[in-house]
Amino acid sequence: MSHSSVEVRNLRHLYPDGTVALGDVSFRISQGESVAIIGANGAGKSTLLLHLNGILTPTGGEVRINDLLLTKGTLATLRRSVGMVFQEPDDQLFMPTVHDDVAFGPLNLGFKGEELERRVRDALERVGVGHLREKAPYNLSGGEKKRVAIATVLAMTPEILVMDEPTSGLDPHARRRLMGLIREFPHTKIFTSHDLDMVLELCPRTIVLHEGKVAADGPTLEIFRDDELLARCRLEKPFLMQGCPVCGKRKAT
Amino acid sequence: MHMADALLSPAVGGIMWLVSAGTIAYCSHRVREESDDRTIPLMGVLGAFIFAAQMINFSIPATGSSGHLGGGLLLTILLGPWAAFLVISSVLVVQALFFADGGLLALGCNIFNLGFIPAFIVFPLIYLKILGKEPDRSRRSVAVMVSALVGLQLGPFSVVLETWLSGVSALPFTTFLLLMQPIHLGIGLMEGIVTIAVVTFIHQARPELLGILPKTASRNSFPLSALIVTFLATALLTGGVLSRFASRNPDGLEWAIAGVTKEKGVKGPELGVHGTLASLQEKTALLPDYSFSKPAEAKSAPPNPAGGERKESRERVGAGSAGVLGSLLTLALLFVTGLLLKKRITPPSCKASEDGLP
Amino acid sequence: MASLDGALLDFKRMERLADGESPLHRLEPRAKLLVTLLFMATVISYDRYAVTAMIPLFIFPVVMLSLGNLPPAYIAGKIALLTPFAVAAGFFNPLFDHEVLLRIGSLEITGGWLSFTSILLRGMLTIGGGLILVALTGFPAICRALEQLGAPRLFAVQLLFLYRYLFVLLEEGGTLSRARELRSVGKRGLGMRSFAPLIGHLLLRTWRRAERIHLAMLARGFTGEFHTTRESRFGGRELLFLSGWSTLFITLRLWNLPRLLGTLVTEFIP
Structure with a gap:
């Protein structure tokens, strides 16, 4: 993980029907950072993520990964650097077994035989689901599915992890365990989430998107203290920073 | 209106398997050549959709009964004939394997009746013809309705033909035909109404899903489908007639x-x-x-x-009592074999048979 | 066909059976597929009036159920559930075929009843054979076997996709139709007016899902080519399995075992 960075410059994206999804978004994320991208529904978070590994093509502006401009020519190399975990694990796990699913990415990268099996094994063990290898995805619980979905990406050994709503749909226990897991990853991490408590715990830096533009970009705590900003962007303080419903005390401020 | 294994003769089943397998190979080739890599997941997921949709019922007014979507025509309209044929075939494979709908050997027949007919006979020769160059809503509805009616007459007709050629059922050809065709007129009518409603819904919500296909599908499918139809008709006539006399009675x-x-x-x-x-x-x-x-x-x-x-x-079923006695003995032997094998095998691996569900 | 939830349970149950451990589970899928097809072909190749001659064929389901450690009651139950279709199919034979073909004592049996019984047996054997194949092999392995036997890869791959998303869509469809039922009074509300938009919405959601799946594939370096990792070997055991059953099927097809047995007993034990 020598040198990984994500840079977005004046990124614009128009949908075919003319709606502006992203209008002039710029930021730079350096190696090892853990950054949350938050915003109300329709603020452009998902669209932004899809630009980060070249699934969408910008209407204007550019995306640089590891200082390399994302173009058709560099796409294959850069997709290897940016691992993308989608919100809905059912969309990500499309193969008949967990093993086949985790092997899908490395196979596309041209790995075979022993090296392939090693990657599959390592990735599954990294997220603690080695025993699910031969299971079919529809027989997994929500938390297991999320973990396997992360393993499918880890097997490609990316330097940058991009995760869309990693904690959505999980029960409190599974959420807690997943957060513990994510915290340990040494990768450069980018999340979108409505789970602001998770953001508060995992991400020192937060970028707020509002109507396709960057409304704020700074330390997470500062952003969550800015009531006016949060209200304008249709967001709310994390529960940890709200008064205790019983005694009114705040745990974090 | 699935053709069933139990009514099938090997000759009819075999010929229809060959026809369907050939068409699957050809369609796979065409889809590979002409579609982008989005198509494969789309086909698979739409197959699952058709499977689920077939299990959702609607009540038919004034009859007290209920109907469901068949989906062959809808798929063909959405995906074009090549991909749609493959998807329908896949749905039938799953139904044959898990629900014994028709069965494995009758699969060839069923793929032909429910896949080939809508995709390569009804779609190019009726749907696209009626739709014309500038389709509007009413034209599309008429095209869907006529296609559904024709498709659901040809399909059962084919079932009757296959049953008759197989010769296992004693039902006379015309009687069977008279039983099947009128019922399927009603079913076709329902299929037409439902398909029109769904197509209209899609047309309002995401018209681009309907827009792409008539062009790509009509480009060069006519001569080919005509060719296939001729080939099939010949195969059916020669093979079918031969097999009828060879296997029936x-x-x-x-x-x-x-x-x-x-x-x-x-x-x-x-x-x-x-x-x-x-x-x-x-x-x-x-x-x-x-x-x-x-x-x-x-x-x-x-x-x-x-x-x-x-x-x-x-009198060839067994020389009277000897046959009956022998059958009973055989059954007893089978039963004992099963018990012995079961006993021998159970201890090391009993975990497979016990699972949580009732 | 069963309801959405019932179908889902059925799929999961079969899936779990296929997960089992037995020598038959470990056999290469191609061998099982071929033997099953051969079995079915043998079944339907009998004369339309064949009854006793077909009985020994039950050896196949019996042995496979026992050695494969499958729950006989479950499979038998499924067969019984599906047999009414065979009954309906054979129902007309006794009405149209009155010829007396067999006499046992004073009992006269017409061709129609014989062929009706024969159709029932055919139904039970073919349905049973298919279910056993799935329960011992599992659908994904059958798809791979099909591909190895020459089915186009594109067809096999989209079959796998279909199977994978069956589970998702049956659940989605179940939720939607439950929501509809809960808000209908009796049959009112279950008609076409609610049906078409429901199916339409499900279709649109499915389509969007397909698009997301495609994105997820692209994100993991998909370039239009599917690679396989599984290598399965058609070895000695498979060959033995295949040749053993084929020989037995052919033998049983050529000689009417019950009749031989019956003749033997009636002639030598007076």
Whole structure:
């Protein structure tokens, strides 16, 4: 993980029907950072993520990964650097077994035989689901599915992890365990989430998107203290920073 | 209206398997050539959709019964004939394997009846023709309705034909036809109404899903589908007719030959075919039971006092009580075999059979 | 066909059976597929009046159920559930075929009843054979076997996709139709007016899902080519399995075992 960075410059994206999804978004994320991208529904978070590994093509502006401009020519190399975990694990796990699913990415990268099996094994063990290898995805619980979905990406050994709503749909226990897991990853991490408590715990830096533009970009705590900003962007303080419903005390401020 | 394994003869089943497998190979090739890599997941997921949608019912007014979507026509409209044929085939594969709908050997027949007919006969020859170059809403509705009606007449007709050619069912051809066709007129009407409603819904929500296809599909599919239809018709006629006489009622052949002397000329042409085929069959001995077990039995069977020259000699199911007794013994043996094997195998691996569900 | 939830349970149950451990589970899928097809072909190749001659064929389901350690009651139950279709199919034979073909004592049995019984047996054997194949092999392995036997890869791959998303869509469809039922009074509300938009919405959601799946594939370096990792070997055991059953099927097809047995017993034990 020598040198990984994500840079977005004046990124614009128009949908075919003319709606502006992203209008002039710029930021730079350096190696090892853990950054949350938050915003109300329709603020452009998902669209932004899809630009980060070249699934969408910008209407204007550019995306640089590891200082390399994302173009058709560099796409294959850069997709290897940016691992993308989608919100809905059912969309990500499309193969008949967990093993086949985790092997899908490395196979596309041209790995075979022993090296392939090693990657599959390592990735599954990294997220603690080695025993699910031969299971079919529809027989997994929500938390297991999320973990396997992360393993499918880890097997490609990316330097940058991009995760869309990693904690959505999980029960409190599974959420807690997943957060513990994510915290340990040494990768450069980018999340979108409505789970602001998770953001508060995992991400020192937060970028707020509002109507396709960057409304704020700074330390997470500062952003969550800015009531006016949060209200304008249709967001709310994390529960940890709200008064205790019983005694009114705040745990974090 | 699935064709069932139990009513199928090997010849009909085999020919239809070949036809369907060939079409699957060809369609896979076409889809590979002409579509982008989005198509494969789309096909798979739409197949799952059709499967689920077929299980959702709607009540039919004033009848008290309910209907559901068939989906063949809808798929063809959405995906074009090549991909749609593959998806319908896949749905039928799953139904055959898990729900024994039709069964594995009848799969070829069912793929033809429910996949080939809508995708390669009805779609190009009726749907696209009615739709014309500038489709509007009413034109599209008419096209869908006529296609559904025709498709659901051809499909059952094909089932009747396959059943009759197989000769396992004793139901006369015309009776079966008269049973099937009118019922399917109603089913076709329902399918038409539902498909129109869904297509209209899609047209309002995401018109681009309907827009792409008529162009790509119509480009060069006509001559080809015409070719396939001709090929199939020939295959069906030759193979089907042959197989009918080969497999339907093989004993009847001998009887027919014997009958020539009694009912001179009345059934001239038919007997000619029977006779030729019978001698052909004896020479090639295609059906083993026919060539060697039959003569012995025919001799041993006692003549039927009432029916004189009738086919009493066809008593071939077992020489009376010996057959019944033997069957019982066989069943007992089978039962014991099962028990013994089960006992031997159970201890090391009993975990497979116990699972949580009732 | 069963309801959405019932179908889902059925799929999961079969899936779990296929997960089992037995020598038959470990056999290469191609061998099982071929033997099953051969079995079915043998079944339907019998004469339309064949009854006793077909009985020994039950050896196949019996042995496979026992050695494969499958729950006989479950499979038998499924067969019984599906047999009414065979009954319906054979129902007309006794009406149209009155010829007396068999006498046991004073009992006269017509060709129609014989062929009706034969159709029932055919139904039970073919349905049973298919279910056993799935329960011992599992659908994904059958798809792979099909591909190895020459089915186009594109067809096999989209079959796998279909199977994978069956589970998702049956659940989605179940939720939607439950929501509809809950808000209908009796049959009112279950008609076409609610049906078409429901199916339409499900279709749109499915389509969007397909698009997301495609994105997920692209994100993991998909370039239009599917690679396989599984290598399965058609070895000695498979060959033995295949040749053993084929020999037995052919033998049983050529000689009417119950009759031989019956003759033997009646002639030698007076």
